[in-house]
Amino acid sequence: MTMRGEKWLGILNDFFLADRNNFLLAVDKLKVKHSFTRILLIDINGEVAEIFSNRS
Numbered sequence: 001m002t003m004r005g006e007k008w009l010g011i012l013n014d015f016f017l018a019d020r021n022n023f024l025l026a027v028d029k030l031k032v033k034h035s036f037t038r039i040l041l042i043d044i045n046g047e048v049a050e051i052f053s054n055r056s
Contacts, residue, residue: 006037014044020051027052
């Protein structure tokens with residue numbers, strides 16, 4: 001079965017030493033192919049930041 005449409009990944013960041021910029025750097029260097037349309041980073045306070053977008 002093939003799913004169509006957008007696929008989002010939400011990452012809960014409860015590690016206080018890794019901030020949004022660390023995740024942005026990691027995603028930029030990511031060499032693994034994935035099919036996520038968006039990757040969102042959610043911090044322990046509930047703030048959401050988009051760290052990857054491949055939307056048309």
